[in-house]
Amino acid sequence: MPIFPADARRYIYVLRTHPTGISFSPTHDSRHRRSSNVKVFSPVRPVQESQPTVIDTIRSIGMELELGLAPPNSTGRKRGFGEAFEEAAAAPTTLPLFDDGSSSSSNSGGGSIIKNKKPALVGWPPVSSARSRASSSGRHVKVRKEGAAIGRKVDLSLHGSYGGLLATLARMFPADQAGCVGTSDEEVVADGDGRGGAGLVVTYEDADGDWMLVGDVPWEDFARSVKRLKILL
Amino acid sequence: MGRAAGPAAPPWHSLPDEVWEHAFSFLPADADRGAAACACHGWLRAERRSRRRLVVPNCYATDPRDAVDRFPSVRAAEVKGKPHFADFGLLPPSWGAYAAPWVAAAADGWPLLEELSFKRMFVTDECLEMIASSFRNFQVLRLNSCEGFTTAGLAAITEGCRNLKELDLQENYIDDCSSHWLSNFPECYTSLEALNFSCLHGEVNFTVLERLVSRCRNLKTLKLNNAIPLDNVASLLRKAPQIIELGTGKFSADYHPDLFAKVEAAFAGCTSLRRLSGTWDAVPDYLPAFYCVCEGLTSLNLSYATVQGPELIKFISRCKNLLQLWVMDLIEDHGLSVVASSCSKLQELRVFPSDPFGHNGGQVFLTERGLVDVSASCPKLESVLYFCSRMTNEALVMIAKNRPNFTCFRLALLEPRSPDYITRQPLDAGFSAIVESCKGLRRLSMSGLLTDLVFKSIGAHADRLEMLSLAFAGDSDLGLNDILSGCKSLKKLEIRDCPFGDKALLANAAKLETMRSLWMNSCSLTVGGCRLLALKMPHLTVEIINDPGETCPVESLPFDSPVEKLYVYRTLAGPRSDTPDCVQIV
Numbered sequence: 001m002p003i004f005p006a007d008a009r010r011y012i013y014v015l016r017t018h019p020t021g022i023s024f025s026p027t028h029d030s031r032h033r034r035s036s037n038v039k040v041f042s043p044v045r046p047v048q049e050s051q052p053t054v055i056d057t058i059r060s061i062g063m064e065l066e067l068g069l070a071p072p073n074s075t076g077r078k079r080g081f082g083e084a085f086e087e088a089a090a091a092p093t094t095l096p097l098f099d100d101g102s103s104s105s106s107n108s109g110g111g112s113i114i115k116n117k118k119p120a121l122v123g124w125p126p127v128s129s130a131r132s133r134a135s136s137s138g139r140h141v142k143v144r145k146e147g148a149a150i151g152r153k154v155d156l157s158l159h160g161s162y163g164g165l166l167a168t169l170a171r172m173f174p175a176d177q178a179g180c181v182g183t184s185d186e187e188v189v190a191d192g193d194g195r196g197g198a199g200l201v202v203t204y205e206d207a208d209g210d211w212m213l214v215g216d217v218p219w220e221d222f223a224r225s226v227k228r229l230k231i232l233l
Numbered sequence: 234m235g236r237a238a239g240p241a242a243p244p245w246h247s248l249p250d251e252v253w254e255h256a257f258s259f260l261p262a263d264a265d266r267g268a269a270a271c272a273c274h275g276w277l278r279a280e281r282r283s284r285r286r287l288v289v290p291n292c293y294a295t296d297p298r299d300a301v302d303r304f305p306s307v308r309a310a311e312v313k314g315k316p317h318f319a320d321f322g323l324l325p326p327s328w329g330a331y332a333a334p335w336v337a338a339a340a341d342g343w344p345l346l347e348e349l350s351f352k353r354m355f356v357t358d359e360c361l362e363m364i365a366s367s368f369r370n371f372q373v374l375r376l377n378s379c380e381g382f383t384t385a386g387l388a389a390i391t392e393g394c395r396n397l398k399e400l401d402l403q404e405n406y407i408d409d410c411s412s413h414w415l416s417n418f419p420e421c422y423t424s425l426e427a428l429n430f431s432c433l434h435g436e437v438n439f440t441v442l443e444r445l446v447s448r449c450r451n452l453k454t455l456k457l458n459n460a461i462p463l464d465n466v467a468s469l470l471r472k473a474p475q476i477i478e479l480g481t482g483k484f485s486a487d488y489h490p491d492l493f494a495k496v497e498a499a500f501a502g503c504t505s506l507r508r509l510s511g512t513w514d515a516v517p518d519y520l521p522a523f524y525c526v527c528e529g530l531t532s533l534n535l536s537y538a539t540v541q542g543p544e545l546i547k548f549i550s551r552c553k554n555l556l557q558l559w560v561m562d563l564i565e566d567h568g569l570s571v572v573a574s575s576c577s578k579l580q581e582l583r584v585f586p587s588d589p590f591g592h593n594g595g596q597v598f599l600t601e602r603g604l605v606d607v608s609a610s611c612p613k614l615e616s617v618l619y620f621c622s623r624m625t626n627e628a629l630v631m632i633a634k635n636r637p638n639f640t641c642f643r644l645a646l647l648e649p650r651s652p653d654y655i656t657r658q659p660l661d662a663g664f665s666a667i668v669e670s671c672k673g674l675r676r677l678s679m680s681g682l683l684t685d686l687v688f689k690s691i692g693a694h695a696d697r698l699e700m701l702s703l704a705f706a707g708d709s710d711l712g713l714n715d716i717l718s719g720c721k722s723l724k725k726l727e728i729r730d731c732p733f734g735d736k737a738l739l740a741n742a743a744k745l746e747t748m749r750s751l752w753m754n755s756c757s758l759t760v761g762g763c764r765l766l767a768l769k770m771p772h773l774t775v776e777i778i779n780d781p782g783e784t785c786p787v788e789s790l791p792f793d794s795p796v797e798k799l800y801v802y803r804t805l806a807g808p809r810s811d812t813p814d815c816v817q818i819v
Contacts, residue, residue, distance in 0.1 A: 121649070122321070122322055122323060123318065123321030123322050123323045123729070124321070124649065124704065124729075125586060125589045125590075125620060125645055125647050126320075126321050126645055126678075126702075126704070127321070127585065127586065127589050127620075128320045128321070128378075128404065129320065129321075129322060129406075130404045130432070131536075131537075131585060131589075132589060132590070157514070157539075159539070161485065161487065161516050161518070164516075218486075218487050219485070219486075219487055220483075220485075220486075
């Protein structure tokens with residue numbers, strides 16, 4: 001499968017150093033754009049030290065990405081998308097930036113960030129196929145938040161109720177601006193009309209293609225019919 | 234033996250066979266019986282004719298007909314097929330391990346067979362039909378991690394085996410033909426004692442199940458599948474309060490006080506319940522419904538329950554008599570410290586990863602602390618399987634010191650080659666401490682950053698070790714050489730992604746014949762080395778396994794062509810003839 005879905009080409013991000021490591025955030029707001037030349041950056045720390053993978057760090061910090069300049073390349077000309085990532089094989093300084101949450105390249109062991117063309121490790125970690133079916137190929141649905149450029153994916157099979165799902169969404173999309181989803185450390189409880197603890201309005205697209213408010217139907221019915229989620233402001 | 238006094242008693246070596254058969258019936262362990270059979274022809278004859286239980290750990294180690302001929306009185310047989318790493322997708326699906334020859338041989342030679350177990354084998358519907366029609370007193374069928382059959386085959390079993398007591402389907406891949414296999418149990422049938430269909434994906438007719446459970450008063454084990462909702466689980470329990478082992482169906486539902494009360498009342502009636510599993514998608518709301526059975530539980534498998542937090546911990550802390558606990562890493566270190574203080578009788582702990590492939594952000598739930606706590610406070614703990622993201626040598630040394638009674642220690646660090654996360658050193662010192670301290674260690678799985686040094690310790694100290702699993706470890710052939718030249722009791726060795734080549738194998742070729750099997754993938758083996766090994770050891774089968782679709786014949790390959798996957802095992806039967814194209818026997 002392609003590492004980068006086609007529409008990710010619009011969102012080529014650059015990593016900038018951050019006091020705690022590496023961070024990037026999703027945005028194509030003009031106030032954040034520093035340069036119209038979007039290039040690819042190399043990680044500050046080499047991965048051989050077995051640090052948590054870049055994707056882990058990115059996810060744990062949140063999604064703060066800023067555009068910036070990339071180091072000059074040897075030919076001195078602009079690189080196209082394809083070239084930028086083909087170079088990854090030769091000069092291992094590029095990173096898989098867009099991970100849509102599915103398997104293969106995202107978490108294939110130490111060194112995977114650098115050799116991002118290497119196939120994922122088969123059979124590692126050593127969990128039986130029954131377990132990996134239960135955990136990894138669970139029901140991943142896309143989640144978009146209004147106004148956010150980059151979506152996330154959430155594994156429905158890891159949740160057994162609306163409360164759990166809303167708590168995970170609140171964690172994935174923390175409150176940063178007025179009117180956005182957010183939560184303090186208290187438990188988020190669904191009260192049946194799609195609203196969570198701090199004004200979340202979560203809607204979903206069901207099997208018929210209609211957009212519905214989350215929380216009306218029993219969890220199992222919801223989990224079976226949901227195709228994707230959208231958080232409204 | 235002194236001189237016989239009075240009328241001459243027969244010398245001991247000419248006592249009739251029946252005497253020896255009776256004597257051997259007191260030797261439960263197959264190994265002891267096998268040793269007795271080697272003593273002399275008389276004992277061999279007596280032992281083989283009286284053997285009732287046969288375990289064949291490698292279905293290709295012998296021809297099925299030879300096994301049936303040698304042990305004509307077997308009533309219970311267990312046959313295992315694919316190597317362990319097949320569980321993780323490392324074997325091509327068509328590799329082999331067909332049950333059909335075994336079923337055919339058994340049908341011919343063991344008409345009185347009562348029990349049959351297959352593990353990691355390819356079992357077809359025809360096999361199941363043959364089982365149903367060949368053994369008039371067939372009672373127990375266990376299929377574990379098998380595939381190749383459908384619910385139509387199950388229907389043949391339930392219809393044909395009038396004396397069936399146990400049908401145990403564990404982690405199989407079963408095609409659902411929507412055949413009403415459960416309905417095929419006749420109405421007069423009441424002898425069911427154990428039923429496990431947890432791996433089935435489809436729906437079963439609940440009314441039929443309920444009637445079955447009601448009329449089988451000896452039912453002790455019932456493991457349901459994920460399609461049975463909580464409400465129905467409660468109804469079933471009301472019909473079978475004598476149950477000892479329960480696998481719940483889907484254990485989540487939106488909270489409803491009526492349903493909660495029903496579930497709680499149903500469990501309150503199950504005073505004999507000792508083992509609990511299933512609990513897929515368990516939600517915290519319903520865990521308190523279990524409280525009444527916690528005190529009696531000896532085995533708890535929550536490894537598919539993605540529930541976390543205080544409810545989980547409160548629940549487990551009430552299970553003071555647990556011997557066996559399987560749980561997800563969502564229990565976190567704090568939860569394990571509660572387990573340590575509450576479950577003082579714990580013997581076996583398995584902690585599985587909730588997010589093994591890092592899909593949900595790679596959050597760390599569990600560290601080395603949890604294992605240190607449990608090993609410090611549970612004096613009977615002897616078997617551990619632990620998935621976590623970090624470890625230190627200090628923790629392993631402490632664990633080794635606290636628990637020298639480990640018989641099985643399996644540590645899976647999620648990131649390959651992870652060092653000690655504080656000192657950045659390899660984990661050699663930690664694992665060496667484990668093998669030096671735990672003199673009874675029979676099974677060991679290692680992970681993390683490991684050099685050849687640790688293999689020196691293992692070779693020297695792990696005298697009782699029977700099974701060793703290695704991944705991403707070692708620096709050179711010296712490591713493998715230390716293992717093969719030491720480890721006196723080694724039976725199974727499975728290795729992946731280690732820099733081991735042919736030299737160590739060839740230098741220790743004779744050792745391989747004392748072992749059951751060797752698996753190696755993604756190491757540094759060559760075609761030439763494997764050919765030499767096969768030439769040197771005619772009683773070994775040396776299989777080179779490629780990916781399906783790659784069928785380049787081994788004869789044409791140069792000496793130093795790399796071998797991706799190697800499986801070597803000893804056999805009395807010579808090379809097997811049922812290999813797919815992607816497997817070549819050199």
